[in-house]
Amino acid sequence: MLHEIAIIGRGGQGVVSMAKMMAYAALMEGKHGSAIPKYGAERRGAPVISSFRISDEPLRMHSQIRKPDHMIILEIGALPKLIPPQPLKDNSIVAVNYPSTPNIMAKYNPSIVAYLDAAALARKVGLVRSGIPIPSVPMMAAFAKASGLLQQESLIKAVPKLVRNEEMIKINIEAIKKAFEETEVKKFDRIEESTPVA
Amino acid sequence: MATTQRQIDLLTGNEAVSAAVKQIRPDVIAVYPITPSTHIAEMLAQAVDAGELDSEFVKVESEHSAMATCIGAVAAGGRAFTATASQGLLYMAENIFWAGYGRLPMVAAVVNRALAPGWSIWVDHQDTMAMRDAGWGQFYVKNNQEAYDTVIQAYKIAEDHNVYFPFMVALDGFVLSHTASPVEFLTQEEVEEFVPPFNPLFRLHPSEPMSFGAISKPDEYIAMREDLMKSMERAKKVIQDVNIEFAKKFGRDWGGLIEVVGPEDAEIGIVTMSTLAEEAEVAAEQLTKEGMSTSVTRIRSFRPFPGEELAKQISKYDIAIVIDRAISFGNAGQIYIETNSALRDYDVDTKLIGTVMGIGGQDIAYGDIIERVKNLTKKA
């Protein structure tokens, strides 16, 4: 089955390499993953979206994902600009870098929300670049936990494909493990705007 | 299929091209950086610096000189490679024709990108289309695996003495060049066995003084161009044979000149190239499910142009939609113009409709193709 995932964040948060890491993990599981970055006049801090497809069959689509099945949100503030607020498809999963379910989720109405304070986790394990925590790898793990589309071991095995430094490999693996432990997964029939922030 | 355990990796289109070039081991690589092909230059330069690749990497001062350096290298009996895109290809243009008309076999990877003004770093095919009369073969690939396979095939085809002219391997900017997908490598032994060492038909050397490209009288000039035309014709069979040999040995069949995907008895044909063709495969499946039986005819070799093969395939359709990603201003899309002429040559009366999609990097999803096909067939 084909799953189309939009990865939303800001320039410098590691969106592109995270999508590639997921594609490696898919490859290791005998699945087909394709990471399609959207290139433009990129700059640090600008909202960025990247498309990720995963399927049991070879992938033939090259276009950007416009109506995602699922979303991985590294920075909630970048979301409404990139994906206009409207209900997602049925059975959609959203992983969000936030200490709880953000109120704006009501407008997207996902079936599952996985939340993780990935920035705090990144800081804790040492996933920091130029003083800024990099939430991408923990959020990848959070999504994997909630969706079951990728296994923890394959994500761990994918790390050295993109990270060369031994110390950084350890830190990334630690981040994946911790994220699997700390991510809260909540199921919803319908999220009300008034849903209390947990 | 061979039983060799082959490596699979996740590669961008640029990485796939570089991987193939490293295994082809050209004598000379001359590249000038330009988005979105720059990674190819970087990766090959780094491989040479690291001693992984025993090629001469010439850091030229322009694309014009990149192609000129390749020209000199091939005229010395060496194997050459370059990569470029967009304005870079146009800046090369004079020497592109020199290499084509001069019968200097080499391979250039062109990462398709729109032309300025109106700066656009994104894909369309205006750049390579502008070079279609330069005496080069042109392959347009639909995914990264095909990019890798086709660079290897292109050397074998270009250096064949029945062909002996240069080839471009065109891949869509960003859509392929920067997008990672799984690519299976051939082993080094397989590549070397499949593409034997370059055996030049001629080379300039002081032991045998002769002049290359001296002033030519009209009859001599015509004879050279007729020979190029004949070689283009002969190349069609070589391209098909190489594709078959490749498929037999390595299990991947890219169709040779054209590739048809979809039901045999389809009523509607989508005729296009590159990633649009693979996207269209998904559209055709959807349309077929909805009761509009559709298949995709992908032109893989735009030069030489497979007029006969296309006409034969299109004759099976009731209607064919040609999607171009470039325009010959004042006329129509180039694929449409040439396909239309082929239908006339072979007395095919299938209704042919031309349309242009995805220029300047416009993102085209299969849904967009479905919509376009529905609209155009409704009108027809």
Next chain:
Amino acid sequence: MVKLKELIEIEATYVGNMKGNLACAGCGLNLALRHALAALDQHALLVVPACCTSVIQGFGEGYGINAPVFNSAFAASPAVASGFARVYKKKDPSVQVVVWAGDGGTADIGLATLSGAAERDEDIIYVMYNNEAYQNTGDQKSGATPPGAVTTTSSGEKRPSKSVSRLMITHGVKYVATANTAYPLDLYDKMKRAYEEFRGHFRFIEIYAPCPAGWNVDPRYTAKVGKLAVETGYWPLYEAVDGKITLSRQGRRFLDPEKRKSLEDWLALQGRFKKIKPEFLEALRQDIDHSWEFVKKHMAE
């Protein structure tokens, strides 16, 4: 220095450019080519952009140069030569790649390509034969046309000519030399030195090559016009190794302005300067002064 008798013998055994080639009567470049090829001992491979040499090599069967020639696009020669040099470096190091180009192809359209090859220090001898205008197409002004010279696109101009030799010295080129077809022994020696002593580096030699047709000179006086260019101080003969200039034995004395011959007498031999205006003549004198100042500034101790 090679002796005249020796050069005659060398050129009798190896004829670089054969009889019956298509050069005009009294062609300076044709002489330059013969002496240069003789010095390269049958190892030369020429890369030739659009220039008079594209024509004089002749048509198909009447090919008149006893060396392989690759005819390249106008601005492409140094890069084409780079390709040749990189391949032959490994496959046959005995081959000496030579760019043989005119002044337009060097000073104007091919300048960026020349600069690139020089900066990369490609193993090439670059010869610019300077006939001071686009003579192949019938004498249009080039960047190397001197002040006051009438061409079909200019009735004399004040601007000094572009000296590519000086440019190459400041580019850090290993070996730069100026030569003149009227001084064949000096020319031969410089080619030989470039070939034998500085192999593996980019070398640049600019040869003054009078064009009787374009300059409106009696073909009998090609050598005379060339000789006077040195004797009037217009064409300093030198070699520069690593940027340090040494004046050539022939012509060294014209460093002293007192020893130089009359500029007007020399100009009078050339139709292109027939009606030279005083301000152009002044510009020409200033150009000469400027080139000697440069020479003096860069002279080896």
